[in-house]
Amino acid sequence: MELTTAQIPKLPDLEAARARIAGIARVTPVHSTQTLSRLAGREIQLKAENLQRTGSFKIRGAVNTIASLTAEERAAGVVAASAGNHGQAVAWAAREAGISATVFMPQDSPMAKVDATRNYGATVELAGAGFDESLAAALELVESSGATFVHAFEDERVIAGAGTVGLELAEQVPGLGTLVVPIGGGGLAAGVAIALRTLESGVRIVGVQAEACSPLAGGTAHRYTIAEGIAVKRPGTVTSAIIGELLDEIVTVTDEQISHAIVLLLERTKLLVEGAGAAAMAAVLAGKVPGEDEAAVILSGGNIDPTLLIQVMRHGLTQAGRFLVVRTRIGDQPGSLIKLLQLVAEERANVVSVEHHREGMALPIGQTEVELTLAMRDEEHCAAVLETLAERGYAVERLR
Numbered sequence: 001m002e003l004t005t006a007q008i009p010k011l012p013d014l015e016a017a018r019a020r021i022a023g024i025a026r027v028t029p030v031h032s033t034q035t036l037s038r039l040a041g042r043e044i045q046l047k048a049e050n051l052q053r054t055g056s057f058k059i060r061g062a063v064n065t066i067a068s069l070t071a072e073e074r075a076a077g078v079v080a081a082s083a084g085n086h087g088q089a090v091a092w093a094a095r096e097a098g099i100s101a102t103v104f105m106p107q108d109s110p111m112a113k114v115d116a117t118r119n120y121g122a123t124v125e126l127a128g129a130g131f132d133e134s135l136a137a138a139l140e141l142v143e144s145s146g147a148t149f150v151h152a153f154e155d156e157r158v159i160a161g162a163g164t165v166g167l168e169l170a171e172q173v174p175g176l177g178t179l180v181v182p183i184g185g186g187g188l189a190a191g192v193a194i195a196l197r198t199l200e201s202g203v204r205i206v207g208v209q210a211e212a213c214s215p216l217a218g219g220t221a222h223r224y225t226i227a228e229g230i231a232v233k234r235p236g237t238v239t240s241a242i243i244g245e246l247l248d249e250i251v252t253v254t255d256e257q258i259s260h261a262i263v264l265l266l267e268r269t270k271l272l273v274e275g276a277g278a279a280a281m282a283a284v285l286a287g288k289v290p291g292e293d294e295a296a297v298i299l300s301g302g303n304i305d306p307t308l309l310i311q312v313m314r315h316g317l318t319q320a321g322r323f324l325v326v327r328t329r330i331g332d333q334p335g336s337l338i339k340l341l342q343l344v345a346e347e348r349a350n351v352v353s354v355e356h357h358r359e360g361m362a363l364p365i366g367q368t369e370v371e372l373t374l375a376m377r378d379e380e381h382c383a384a385v386l387e388t389l390a391e392r393g394y395a396v397e398r399l400r
Contacts, residue, residue: 007156008238011198014163014191017064021161024096025060028052028165030172030296035268040284043294045173046265049165050273050302054088054120056229057188057300058152061161062089065150066097068157073148074099081105081138083131083184083228084113085276085301086152091122102141104134110228110305130222132233153185154236162188166195169296176203177293180280182300183207183216183250184230186239192298193246204248204291208283210275211252216240219252226255226308229276229301251288258282262309263316265299274304318400321379324349325371325399328389332358332368340370343392347385350375371399 009017031046049057066078077100080090087103094101101122105114106129118124127137131152142149151158165188169176179196183189189207196203209217212225215233222233235243243250258275261282265271273281280297283289304312317323330336341351357369376382382398389396 008242009156009160009163009191009194011195013156013160014167014195017060017157017160018164018167020067021060021063021164024053024063025161025164026052027168030169031269031271033269036264036281036285039264040295042292044284045294045296046269046271046281047165047169047172047296047298048271050271050277050299054085054092054116055301055303056085056089056277057162057165057298058085058089059092060164061155061158061187061191062086062093062150064161065155065157066090066093066099069099069148076145077101077147078150079104079138079142079145079147080150080152081131081135082117082152083231084109084117085229085303087117087122087124088113088120088303090150091117091120095121102138102147104138104141106130106134110303110308112305113303116303130233131231151236153187153190153232153239156238159187159191159194159239159242161191163191163195165298166192167199170196170199173294173296174200176200176296178204178206178289178291178295179298180206180208180284180289180295181298182227182230182276182279183209183235183243184232184276186216186235186243188298188300189247190239190242193242197246205246206283206289207243207247207250208279208288209250209252210258210279211254214250214252216243217250217252225258225275226312227258227275227279229274229303230279251283253279253282253286253288257286259312259316260319261285262304262312263320266313271299272302272304272309273299274301275308277301277304321382322376323352323400324374324376324382324385326374326386326389327369327371327397327399328394329363329367329369330394332366337370340372340394343388344372344374344385347381347388348377349381349385
């Protein structure tokens with residue numbers, strides 16, 4: 001599905017979209033954050049689209065599109081392809097409009113997003129390893145059924161709906177110096193850029209892609225990334241043209257940097273975001289967006305899979321020195337383990353788990369290997385515990 005340049009939305013289209021979605025999509029808040037501002041070395045404003053209805057900005061484009069359908073198109077129902085957030089938005093908007101929706105999603109889509117899409121009333125079809133395969137399957141159904149296809153980004157109504165984020169930002173953060181926005185298919189970046197280039201012509205706009213899937217930044221087409229919401233191999237033709245004309249720069253971030261941003265946002269601002277939603281903040285924290293002016297960061301979505309969130313939090317807390325895993329040897333006699341644990345307790349470390357290793361290892365007679373997972377305060381606390389254990393004669397290997 002391609003658009004012509006004549007269909008690129010303008011400011012009046014964005015204003016019309018805002019009128020259509022008023023009272024349905026939320027005007028999301030902008031949060032200032034002293035902690036992240038200090039870490040970034042500049043004033044940071046967070047546009048919290050993770051608090052949007054259905055958990056992402058996608059509801060804006062979905063409602064705007066479905067509200068624009070004719071009676072005949074409504075009767076035929078709608079079809080969408082999505083990595084998750086667009087599908088949820090289309091399902092919700094279709095349910096509210098009283099029309100049927102079928103959403104195609106990649107086979108390994110997070111179950112939290114699959115279940116939410118079903119719960120909003122859509123029929124979900126899992127097809128292919130990635131978005132492009134799901135898109136192909138969706139278009140086949142459109143061809144055979146006559147349903148209306150609601151593209152995730154390559155549609156002027158979707159772009160205009162996403163652009164209402166920019167209209168709100170222009171009012172919420174007047175005189176904004178820099179905007180940082182994640183890019184997958186490009187609908188959000190394109191729509192916001194149209195709004196701000198018209199209303200705040202001096203703003204610097206920086207797009208962010210996951211390093212593992214960064215076609216617009218000249219990177220790889222697709223590898224695994226925790227930011228599956230922006231893992232689009234081929235961004236839209238029209239969105240790419242808009243982005244190429246209106247954005248100042250596109251940078252990339254690693255999954256490690258995204259993970260760090262997720263943890264910081266949750267711990268310091270109490271905002272839960274998914275990988276794609278944290279990408280823009282990750283770029284700022286990683287020094288990919290130079291400057292000292294005020295920066296607005298769009299947190300595009302908060303629909304993170306709980307199992308992934310657990311992995312990310314464990315990893316992030318370990319990297320911050322909040323967990324310590326050590327391996328050592330003790331005598332295989334009564335009281336040896338208690339002695340070790342008492343020493344750990346004296347250092348105010350909390351034992352999370354204890355594992356004994358005896359069988360299948362080349363251990364001296366009368367010894368056993370012990371692996372401890374400890375909850376710690378910080379990296380300094382970790383160093384103190386390791387030093388104390390060494391001083392008491394334990395040969396300690398730090399595993400994490």
